[in-house]
Amino acid sequence: MARDLQQIGADGETLVASFLQQQGISIVARNWRIKEGEIDLVARDGTTLLFVEVKSRTNSKFGHPLEAITPAKAFRLQRLALAWIATHDQWGADYRIDCAAVHFRQGLRPEVEYRAGVL
Amino acid sequence: MALARTQSIALIGLRGELVDIEVDISDGLPGYSLLGLPDAALMESKERVRSALQNSGAQWPNKRVTVSLSPAWLHKSGSGFDLPIAVALLIAQGVVIKVNHDFQVIMGELSLDGSIKPIRGVLPALIAAQELGIESAIIPAENLAETGGLTKLKPIPFSHLSQVLQYLEEGVIPDVDPKQPVLNIPESKDLSEVVGQRSARFALEIAAIGGHHLLFLGPPGTGKTMLAERIPSVLPELSSQESLEVAAIHSIAGTLAERQIDSRIPPFVAPHHTTTSTSMVGGGAHSIRPGACSLAHKGVLFIDEAPECNAGVLDALRQPLESGSVAISRVAGTVTFPADFLLVLAANPCPCGRFNGKGLACTCSSLQIRRYLQKISGPLLDRIDIRSFVEVPSRVELASVEAGESSEVVRKRVIQGREIAAERFKEETWKLNSRIPASQLRQKYRASREAMTFLHSELDHERVSARGYHKVLRVSWSIADRNGSTIPGLQDVQEAYRLREGSKFL
Numbered sequence: 001m002a003r004d005l006q007q008i009g010a011d012g013e014t015l016v017a018s019f020l021q022q023q024g025i026s027i028v029a030r031n032w033r034i035k036e037g038e039i040d041l042v043a044r045d046g047t048t049l050l051f052v053e054v055k056s057r058t059n060s061k062f063g064h065p066l067e068a069i070t071p072a073k074a075f076r077l078q079r080l081a082l083a084w085i086a087t088h089d090q091w092g093a094d095y096r097i098d099c100a101a102v103h104f105r106q107g108l109r110p111e112v113e114y115r116a117g118v119l
Numbered sequence: 120m121a122l123a124r125t126q127s128i129a130l131i132g133l134r135g136e137l138v139d140i141e142v143d144i145s146d147g148l149p150g151y152s153l154l155g156l157p158d159a160a161l162m163e164s165k166e167r168v169r170s171a172l173q174n175s176g177a178q179w180p181n182k183r184v185t186v187s188l189s190p191a192w193l194h195k196s197g198s199g200f201d202l203p204i205a206v207a208l209l210i211a212q213g214v215v216i217k218v219n220h221d222f223q224v225i226m227g228e229l230s231l232d233g234s235i236k237p238i239r240g241v242l243p244a245l246i247a248a249q250e251l252g253i254e255s256a257i258i259p260a261e262n263l264a265e266t267g268g269l270t271k272l273k274p275i276p277f278s279h280l281s282q283v284l285q286y287l288e289e290g291v292i293p294d295v296d297p298k299q300p301v302l303n304i305p306e307s308k309d310l311s312e313v314v315g316q317r318s319a320r321f322a323l324e325i326a327a328i329g330g331h332h333l334l335f336l337g338p339p340g341t342g343k344t345m346l347a348e349r350i351p352s353v354l355p356e357l358s359s360q361e362s363l364e365v366a367a368i369h370s371i372a373g374t375l376a377e378r379q380i381d382s383r384i385p386p387f388v389a390p391h392h393t394t395t396s397t398s399m400v401g402g403g404a405h406s407i408r409p410g411a412c413s414l415a416h417k418g419v420l421f422i423d424e425a426p427e428c429n430a431g432v433l434d435a436l437r438q439p440l441e442s443g444s445v446a447i448s449r450v451a452g453t454v455t456f457p458a459d460f461l462l463v464l465a466a467n468p469c470p471c472g473r474f475n476g477k478g479l480a481c482t483c484s485s486l487q488i489r490r491y492l493q494k495i496s497g498p499l500l501d502r503i504d505i506r507s508f509v510e511v512p513s514r515v516e517l518a519s520v521e522a523g524e525s526s527e528v529v530r531k532r533v534i535q536g537r538e539i540a541a542e543r544f545k546e547e548t549w550k551l552n553s554r555i556p557a558s559q560l561r562q563k564y565r566a567s568r569e570a571m572t573f574l575h576s577e578l579d580h581e582r583v584s585a586r587g588y589h590k591v592l593r594v595s596w597s598i599a600d601r602n603g604s605t606i607p608g609l610q611d612v613q614e615a616y617r618l619r620e621g622s623k624f625l
Contacts, residue, residue: 064181067149074148099148118148 012056132454135247155188
């Protein structure tokens with residue numbers, strides 16, 4: 001079961017990565033992890049860095065996937081983004097925090113819902 | 120459209136203010152922020168609106184929802200904004216509206232299943248809306264009974280959110296069953312049920328004619344409460360304007376169940392003597408509610424066992440007694456409620472309550488007796504024109520099968536007396552004898568010469584104070600109006616003197 005959930009999460013991230021690449025956005029890193037947590041995707045759109053949190057769901061029993069991002073989690077994303085900038089010495093770069101929801105529905109193509117600049 | 124606007128009314132006391140409800144749905148994390156100084160009940164609207172929308176076949180936007188209630192500085196309270204927020208959310212989500220809602224206000228609380236629940240204060244809110252030029256209002260069906268007196272504004276009742284949606288999309292006004300609220304109106308009481316009590320009845324009638332505040336003194340079980348409860352039945356009926364004003368106050372307090380909306384009977388309010396001064400004059404942190412003295416507006420405020428009241432409670436009535444209104448200041452602002460009432464106090468003559476006749480049965484010391492009534496403060500007693508001792512009915516009176524005069528008969532005399540007074544005061548700013556200013560009593564509204572001689576001699580012998588002197592004159596005008604004399608004669612003034620100064624206890 002746990003493996004399944006991990007797989008769903010990884011599938012979602014892959015989907016979002018290819019969704020971004022289709023729009024000419026390059027992926028810089030995936031699953032960048034430090035002690036405080038993990039950034040699902042880091043991407044670069046021209047000069048702007050994108051830090052993307054991906055939430056995948058197979059049903060809506062627990063509400064909309066993006067509702068799982070509470071204000072506390074959103075601020076952790078912010079801190080992680082700054083940590084990434086610091087470790088990669090990208091001070092001064094424009095950056096944005098985005099969220100993406102991936103809906104996997106039985107018998108349907110998975111659907112990506114992308115929200116830019118959520119913070 | 121990601122932005123939508125609806126309108127509603129916020130109440131500050133009896134005054135209504137038009138509130139714009141703006142809803143913006145933007146991309147971002149799902150969230151809901153409510154701006155515009157909402158109180159706790161209003162903050163909770165999110166959860167009600169969300170469930171109500173989902174259970175009415177509509178969508179909750181999983182986006183960033185910002186709701187702004189403007190003017191932003193005004194404190195807003197209560198659950199009545201649920202419905203306008205829900206409607207604005209529907210419009211912002213792209214529900215196409217056929218009805219022009221520019222001149223329409225919306226109010227109502229939502230239940231989780233989408234049904235619309237009644238709210239408080241619909242009547243004053245709609246009166247305010249009508250004055251602001253609003254043409255129609257979407258209101259909870261159960262509040263429809265309150266809206267009888269409105270002329271220009273058309274209330275449209277709804278009992279479910281889906282009906283509102285249907286109305287907005289197609290203009291269909293649903294057939295709702297205007298559920299009549301369960302009325303719990305006390306039976307009207309008639310003066311004919313009171314046995315004997317000739318002098319107390321007389322005091323009551325004079326108080327009704329002149330609008331004089333009244334104190335009934337007497338041992339327990341003699342009928343003080345019984346008499347007081349029957350005062351509204353001898354007062355003239357309220358005018359339609361007054362009746363609307365009274366209903367508006369009761370609508371805010373949520374006590375319309377005890378009072379028919381278009382009732383012309385003056386209200387009777389009897390707070391218990393343990394009541395607090397806040398419940399007496401009104402108050403509350405965010406939504407300021409009227410107190411007992413405003414609920415008794417244009418009617419009777421009866422306080423039984425007045426000396427048992429907590430310190431300060433009775434004295435809180437001094438300001439409304441003087442000005443006919445109460446101004447209450449709280450964080451939310453300052454609110455003025457009308458409070459023009461007839462004050463009736465009842466008290467036992469002593470702590471044991473058995474002082475009657477010569478006081479043989481009484482077990483109190485003379486000091487106790489004196490201290491007991493001193494609990495009613497001097498400045499308050501000052502505003503009470505008539506003090507009537509209610510005696511224990513005698514054997515003969517109790518055995519009598521003859522009913523006393525009915526309220527109907529007494530009310531006719533009261534109306535007649537008030538008409539005479541109104542005619543006399545048509546050039547003046549006041550209409551009741553109890554409101555004649557002291558200076559006018561010494562000049563324009565003196566009693567007859569021999570009556571004045573009598574009063575002056577009482578004054579000389581220090582049997583009446585200067586204050587008492589004016590009170591006696593005011594009461595004597597009411598007695599003259601009852602007896603049809605054009606000016607109070609000696610007999611009228613002597614009777615007034617007896618009503619004012621007659622009690623040996625004060």
